[in-house]
Every structure is written in structure tokens, then in C-alpha cells.
Amino acid sequence: MxxxxxxxxxxxxxxxxxxxxxxxxxxxxxxxxxxxxxxxxxxxxxxxxxxxxxxxxxxxxxxxxxxxxxxxxxxxxxxxxxxxxxxxxxxxxxxxxxxxxxxxxxxxxxxxxxxxxxxxxxxxxxxxxxxxxxxxxxxxxxxxxxxxxxxxxxxxxxxxxxxxxxxxxxxxxxxxxxxxxxxxxxxxxxxxxxxxxxxxxxxxxxxxxxxxxxxxxxxxxxxxxxAKLAGDRLILTGDLPLLAKAAAALPGARDITETTDTLELRVSDGPAALPELVAAVPGAVRTAEIQRPTLDDVFLSLTGRNLREHS
Ligand SMILES: Nc1ncnc2c1ncn2[C@@H]1O[C@H](COP(=O)(O)OP(=O)(O)OP(=O)(O)O)[C@@H](O)[C@H]1O
CATH class of the missing domain: 3.40.50.300 (P-loop containing nucleotide triphosphate hydrolases)
Structure with a gap:
């Protein structure tokens, strides 16, 4: 067409x-x-x-x-x-x-x-x-x-x-x-x-x-x-220094960032990566959230910039 x-x-x-x-x-x-x-x-x-x-x-x-x-x-x-x-x-x-x-x-x-x-x-x-x-x-x-x-x-x-x-x-x-x-x-x-x-x-x-x-x-x-470009985001609370170390050692983990009370990272398959991380540092994870990617994450991974919503 x-x-x-x-x-x-x-x-x-x-x-x-x-x-x-x-x-x-x-x-x-x-x-x-x-x-x-x-x-x-x-x-x-x-x-x-x-x-x-x-x-x-x-x-x-x-x-x-x-x-x-x-x-x-x-x-x-x-x-x-x-x-x-x-x-x-x-x-x-x-x-x-x-x-x-x-x-x-x-x-x-x-x-x-x-x-x-x-x-x-x-x-x-x-x-x-x-x-x-x-x-x-x-x-x-x-x-x-x-x-x-x-x-x-x-x-x-x-x-x-x-x-x-x-x-x-x-x-x-x-x-x-x-x-x-x-x-x-x-x-x-x-x-x-x-x-x-x-x-x-x-x-x-x-x-x-x-x-x-x-x-x-x-x-x-x-x-x-x-699925191809963004992957899932893991948001963790707990012993942040320990979690940061474990995240860095996790195969395929990227965009690892630490805020005042969370550690965030991106992985291609959140439900598979989370138990691996928990097992690597027993007791260090207090709460964990898996966020599915959005198209904004896709844009961010392609360009390093946010595609903000104009509403
Ligand atoms: N008639 C024109 N003369 C000069 N520059 C123009 C003209 N029309 C568009 N542009 C420029 O071309 C670029 C692309 O503009 P365009 O309007 O296609 O963007 P867009 O993706 O539709 O943006 P928006 O989401 O803001 O509508 C912009 O830098 C714009 O300033």
C-alpha cells in the first residue's frame, strides 16, 4: 500500500x-x-x-x-x-x-x-x-x-x-x-x-x-x-551494597543504578533473573518488583533519551 x-x-x-x-x-x-x-x-x-x-x-x-x-x-x-x-x-x-x-x-x-x-x-x-x-x-x-x-x-x-x-x-x-x-x-x-x-x-x-x-x-x-530492545526492569530494596555487587555479577544485567533506597537494573528475563539474584546474596533482598518494559524504555535503549508523553 x-x-x-x-x-x-x-x-x-x-x-x-x-x-x-x-x-x-x-x-x-x-x-x-x-x-x-x-x-x-x-x-x-x-x-x-x-x-x-x-x-x-x-x-x-x-x-x-x-x-x-x-x-x-x-x-x-x-x-x-x-x-x-x-x-x-x-x-x-x-x-x-x-x-x-x-x-x-x-x-x-x-x-x-x-x-x-x-x-x-x-x-x-x-x-x-x-x-x-x-x-x-x-x-x-x-x-x-x-x-x-x-x-x-x-x-x-x-x-x-x-x-x-x-x-x-x-x-x-x-x-x-x-x-x-x-x-x-x-x-x-x-x-x-x-x-x-x-x-x-x-x-x-x-x-x-x-x-x-x-x-x-x-x-x-x-x-x-x-522484548528485543528493552527487557524487564528489576527494582530491589534491601542491603544495597550487597545487591549492587550481585547485580554486577549477574549475566546480562545492564543499566544498574542505585537510588537512595533502591537498586535498579535491567535484564532480558525478569522472572528468571530475580531468583538467581536472591540466591546469590541470601537475605539481602527485602522487596523486589519486576516492571515490564514500555515503549519509552525501547526509545531510551535506542537513543539514551526519554520519549516523554506529551499530554
Ligand atoms: N516548513 C518548514 N520549514 C523549516 N523547517 C521545518 C518546516 N517544517 C518542519 N520543519 C522542521 O523539520 C523538523 C521535523 O518536523 P516535523 O513537524 O516533521 O516533526 P514531528 O516529528 O512531526 O514533530 P511533532 O511531534 O512536534 O509534531 C523539525 O525540526 C521542524 O522544525
């Missing part, structure tokens, strides 16, 4: 400064995949999405989206895709139903089809009761659902969502996701989204592409990334 090869975007800011926003991304995304692109601020996520949706031209490299080249067949690409950007796409003064119908007409639907599609989408995204409300009067969550509805007006095979749930409270996020996943199920859509929410990428996406400084630094299922 999407194939990029060495996709690159430089922004020439002035004669002295060029921002290398995307540095040679090569990706293959199959039909029906749900892919989350994760990365810190400024990593190049939006720029990548904007190239794939033909909003900006690549500096070099190629991208084929839904069978068409973004550089030479932008109109064909646009017909096949839906794009929900970070800003709100809907006009403020319009009413919800009118806005959807107008968008349908812009995409070439006849009057009757546009009206039918509007009804379908209002129903699907739980907006029917709001059809006569002005867009400017909607809440953040309702607004975002309308944005998604607009992105779906022409029944695209491929949907791009740029931070669909940023700024929404947890209940609205869950609600929006429920709608997106149902639409995906019903229409077998391919979905590519960017997000800052690690838990969202973890639970919703089957595949996580981690981007940093314009490059893909990891690409796999969340489960595989966590």
Missing part, C-alpha cells in the same frame, strides 16, 4: 540553514496494516506524512502510495487517501452536517451520494445528534471525530491520521479510537498515524515505527521491540 525508498526532505530556511527533517526513510506498509509512527517533537513524523499525502514534495527519494507515485501522480494518490491533519479541517461557521456534505461534493459525489455518505458518517462517528450544531460550538473530542469523518468522506482505502487524539481527555481518546477501529474493521482500511502517546501506540497499533532525527531507528510490533 505504501512503499518509500530513501525518502528525504530538507527545508532550506535561509542561506546558512537547512533543516534535514527526513533523512532517507525506506518503509513498506502492506494493505490493512495499522501502523503507528512514534518519535519525539521534531523527529520528522509530520513531514513524512505530508510527503506521503502529497502536501509537500520530497527533496529526494521516492514514495508510492496506493499504487501511485507521490511526485508524478499526486491527484491519483489524493483520490485514494484520507488525511486528518493536526489542525482542524472543518470551517468554523458551518453546521456539522453541511460541512460533511460540502466536503463530499468537493470530492465529486453527487448531491444524493453526498447526503447518504453524510448520514453514514454521522452515524458511524456518533455525531448524528450534533448535525445541526455549528462546528465552532463542538467540544474538542466532537471536533476530532468530525475531522476523522471528513477524512473518510470519499471512502479512502488508506487513512493518515496526524496525532488524532492529542489534547483529548482519556475518555474521548478511548471513544475516538473505538470509532476508528470500527471503521477500519468495516472497510478494511490501512491506517498510518502519528502519536505522542506511547500507550496508544502500544495497544492500538500492530506495528510501531520509531523515528528520531528524521530516520527510522526501529520498526516492529510493540511486543517484539520491547
Amino acid at each position: 505504501i512503499q518509500t525508498r530513501a525518502l528525504t526532505k530538507d527545508f532550506v530556511v535561509n542561506r546558512k540553514t537547512t533543516v534535514h527533517a527526513v533523512r532517507g526513510i525506506s518503509l513498506d506498509i502492506a494493505p490493512g496494516e495499522l501502523v503507528a509512527v512514534l518519535g519525539p517533537n521534531g523527529a520528522g513524523k509530520t513531514t513524512t506524512l505530508r510527503m506521503l499525502t502529497t502536501l509537500i514534495a520530497p527533496t529526494s527519494g521516492t514514495a508510492t502510495v496506493a499504487g501511485h507515485d507521490v511526485a508524478t501522480a499526486a491527484a491519483e494518490v489524493r483520490r485514494q487517501i484520507g488525511y486528518v491533519g493536526q489542525g482542524n479541517g472543518a470551517g468554523h461557521i458551518h453546521r456539522v452536517g453541511d460541512e460533511l456534505r460540502t466536503q463530499g461534493r468537493i470530492y465529486g459525489l453527487d448531491r444524493r451520494s453526498a447526503a447518504r455518505r453524510t448520514d453514514e458518517l454521522l452515524e458511524a462517528l456518533d455525531l448524528t445528534e450534533l448535525r445541526d450544531r455549528k462546528v465552532s460550538d463542538l467540544s474538542g473530542g466532537q471536533r476530532r471525530r468530525l475531522d476523522v469523518a471528513i477524512g473518510l468522506v470519499h471512502a479512502p482505502r488508506l487513512l493518515f491520521l496526524d496525532e488524532p487524539s492529542t489534547g483529548l481527555d482519556p475518555q474521548n481518546r478511548a471513544n475516538l479510537w473505538q470509532h476508528i477501529l470500527r471503521m477500519r474493521e468495516e472497510h478494511r482500511m490501512t491506517i498510518v498515524l502519528t502519536t505522542h502517546y506511547l500507550d496508544e501506540a502500544d495497544t492500538m497499533a500492530e506495528r510501531v515505527v520509531v523515528v528520531d532525527h528524521g530516520e527510522v531507528i526501529a520498526d516492529d510490533t510493540a511486543r517484539a521491540l520491547k
Whole structure:
């Protein structure tokens, strides 16, 4: 569904400064995949999405989206895709139903089809009761659902969502996701989204592409990334000097850190390593906790930096 090869975007800011926003991304995304692109601020996520949706031209490299080249067949690409950007796409003064119908007409639907599609989408995204409300009067969550509805007006095979749930409270996020996943199920859509929410990428996406400084630094299922790159964290209290010594001697132990009252270390298999450690220094462990890794741990192990949640 999407194939990029060495996709690159430089922004020439002035004669002295060029921002290398995307540095040679090569990706293959199959039909029906749900892919989350994760990365810190400024990593190049939006720029990548904007190239794939033909909003900006690549500096070099190629991208084929839904069978068409973004550089030479932008109109064909646009017909096949839906794009929900970070800003709100809907006009403020319009009413919800009118806005959807107008968008349908812009995409070439006849009057009757546009009206039918509007009804379908209002129903699907739980907006029917709001059809006569002005867009400017909607809440953040309702607004975002309308944005998604607009992105779906022409029944695209491929949907791009740029931070669909940023700024929404947890209940609205869950609600929006429920709608997106149902639409995906019903229409077998391919979905590519960017997000800052690690838990969202973890639970919703089957595949996580981690981007940093314009490059893909990891690409796999969340489960595989966590198992491969992060491992479990052991948090121990007790006789810290003894524990530190035992931890240092434990095969495969890394990131050993001592706080005022804990000793923490990372191991690939926590449940296996803990009894080994306890046996090595009998009586030294008072309490022990095994923390499963998060995608933040994955990012930390890849870059040495934290990928903090922006909520
Ligand atoms: N039009 C532009 N002109 C100059 N620099 C730009 C332009 N658009 C983006 N950039 C720069 O390119 C880099 C990548 O930006 P991009 O918006 O793709 O990041 P992002 O990963 O989507 O970040 P965020 O999570 O904050 O949305 C940043 O350094 C940004 O400042």
C-alpha cells in the first residue's frame, strides 16, 4: 500500500540553514496494516506524512502510495487517501452536517451520494445528534471525530491520521479510537498515524515505527521491540551494597543504578533473573518488583533519551 525508498526532505530556511527533517526513510506498509509512527517533537513524523499525502514534495527519494507515485501522480494518490491533519479541517461557521456534505461534493459525489455518505458518517462517528450544531460550538473530542469523518468522506482505502487524539481527555481518546477501529474493521482500511502517546501506540497499533532525527531507528510490533530492545526492569530494596555487587555479577544485567533506597537494573528475563539474584546474596533482598518494559524504555535503549508523553 505504501512503499518509500530513501525518502528525504530538507527545508532550506535561509542561506546558512537547512533543516534535514527526513533523512532517507525506506518503509513498506502492506494493505490493512495499522501502523503507528512514534518519535519525539521534531523527529520528522509530520513531514513524512505530508510527503506521503502529497502536501509537500520530497527533496529526494521516492514514495508510492496506493499504487501511485507521490511526485508524478499526486491527484491519483489524493483520490485514494484520507488525511486528518493536526489542525482542524472543518470551517468554523458551518453546521456539522453541511460541512460533511460540502466536503463530499468537493470530492465529486453527487448531491444524493453526498447526503447518504453524510448520514453514514454521522452515524458511524456518533455525531448524528450534533448535525445541526455549528462546528465552532463542538467540544474538542466532537471536533476530532468530525475531522476523522471528513477524512473518510470519499471512502479512502488508506487513512493518515496526524496525532488524532492529542489534547483529548482519556475518555474521548478511548471513544475516538473505538470509532476508528470500527471503521477500519468495516472497510478494511490501512491506517498510518502519528502519536505522542506511547500507550496508544502500544495497544492500538500492530506495528510501531520509531523515528528520531528524521530516520527510522526501529520498526516492529510493540511486543517484539520491547522484548528485543528493552527487557524487564528489576527494582530491589534491601542491603544495597550487597545487591549492587550481585547485580554486577549477574549475566546480562545492564543499566544498574542505585537510588537512595533502591537498586535498579535491567535484564532480558525478569522472572528468571530475580531468583538467581536472591540466591546469590541470601537475605539481602527485602522487596523486589519486576516492571515490564514500555515503549519509552525501547526509545531510551535506542537513543539514551526519554520519549516523554506529551499530554
Ligand atoms: N516548513 C518548514 N520549514 C523549516 N523547517 C521545518 C518546516 N517544517 C518542519 N520543519 C522542521 O523539520 C523538523 C521535523 O518536523 P516535523 O513537524 O516533521 O516533526 P514531528 O516529528 O512531526 O514533530 P511533532 O511531534 O512536534 O509534531 C523539525 O525540526 C521542524 O522544525
